[in-house]
Amino acid sequence: MNVTITPGLLAGAITPPPSKSQAHRLLIAAALGTGESHIENLAHSQDIDATLRCMAALKAPGDGLPELDCGESGSTLRFLIPVALALRGGGKFTGHGRLMERPQEPYFAIFREKGISYEQRDGVLTVRGRLSPGDYTLPGDVSSQFVTGLLYALPLLEGDSRILLTTPLESRGYIDMTLDALEQFGVKAAYDGDRAFQVPGNQSYRPRDLTIEADWSNAAFWYAAQFVGCDLEIGGLNAFSAQGDMRIVPYFVKLQGKGPVDLDVSQCPDLVPPLAAMAALRGGEITRIVNAARLRIKESDRLTAVTQVLNALGGRVEEHEDHLVIHGMDHLAGNVTVSGHNDHRIAMMAAIAAIRCQGPVTITGAECVKKSYPDFWEDYRSLGGRYTCDT
Structure with a gap:
């Protein structure tokens, strides 16, 4: 799809x-x-x-x-x-x-x-x-x-x-x-x-x-949407959860500040795609996502996939062996087709980054979100997201 x-x-x-x-x-x-x-x-x-x-x-x-x-x-x-x-x-x-x-x-x-x-x-x-x-x-x-x-x-x-x-x-x-x-x-x-x-x-x-509690890992994409300017109320989360991806909250706050930011993802590797989407739209600021080598053995090589997708959208991401350097911009160009890399988190990252693109964005293989969040596209539309599907 x-x-x-x-x-x-x-x-x-x-x-x-x-x-x-x-x-x-x-x-x-x-x-x-x-x-x-x-x-x-x-x-x-x-x-x-x-x-x-x-x-x-x-x-x-x-x-x-x-x-x-x-x-x-x-x-x-x-x-x-x-x-x-x-x-x-x-x-x-x-x-x-x-x-x-x-x-x-x-x-x-x-x-x-x-x-x-x-x-x-x-x-x-x-x-x-x-x-x-x-x-x-x-x-x-x-x-x-x-x-x-x-x-x-x-x-x-x-x-x-x-x-x-x-x-x-x-x-x-x-x-x-x-x-x-x-x-x-x-x-x-x-x-x-x-x-x-x-x-x-x-x-x-x-x-x-x-x-079962609501998922902080998938909540991170809605935090990323908040970061890029969306007016969202994210509910149902346990503030005292054992889920390590609660770390999205302090990292969200850190990215809102001025100046260079280093984010250590050794304890929260699944947060890299939503963090990268935020960093790519952190206008005029540099973000380093470090201790991320394990991202290369996920559903995709996520360091490469994040770099390819965000750069195709018009971002400025430098890929290194175990980290990314992201130069934030006010908006991305869009007007491009990107691969979902058969990776649910890459497809969702692209969907969030597309919010601040100047032209339409096509994501191929977008059905890969079924791996962890089968209702993602329905939820995206319920919040006012506009898209068409080609199956």
Whole structure:
């Protein structure tokens, strides 16, 4: 689907969709429980449907390795690899887009140490073996998803375990969300705040009735729309949430100030696209988005995708190995077609930047927002956004 936007300001009240990050975590914990849980305010997206599908496959009766189609969801894949080993002695994982190209070496290093077999061939990752209690060592600066996967699986083992990080933990907010979800379901795991987790074994997930919060990651795009001049009321968000992307609020304030600004995104990499849209329209000011190397292994190479899209719109973005330098402008030219790069956050960034373009903007592959925010285009129109679709 191609969307052609006629630039214009948005206005009105908007509640972001339920948190995809929290939904993954609560759904997995609920599925691991022995009783019936009720999870309210669940919004279906491609990523959430992948987790539901894979948990159903893991819990289904039968012998042999379950086949788990993770779609394009990195969370589903990395969270469930250890869970599959703990529950079923492994599984066959498949995916779409760039998913199966994304690095899994932190797990592979553990598997080699623990005697767990793995094979990645023709887009299928097969893992086979059983996790055993003990120490699990992995880097903390590749992806917090590896830590989360172990935090879900290790409590199910027959003895105590530790997770030991060899490098500082990045995306700490996502680990806080995992620990919060575990606690909600009666599972204990202690983090020392630095590089060690203590995870007792022989635990059970207890059933719970919970409600998923609104999503700060997707709310960030509406904050970006506010920044570029839209009169929006963003509601439904938990100001005391464990979601790390609440960081959008202080960064929003920081970008409103004068002078050069450095934004460290090591703890909030998903905020880069909306932050870049704001920085591109921060007239006359320079913004550096730093510690962003991990953006290269997302649904797209997001450092390259952000640079290409904003520059095509008429912005001034310099791409470096692990950071971006953005020279803010009062408006962008538009009158161009840009790719959504099969990346939901890139397509939404382009839609927000288009608000302050002087000419229309066409976004190709705009249906990719279904990965996390299926109603984005409907919400955009409800706020006064004008666009046409070419399917």
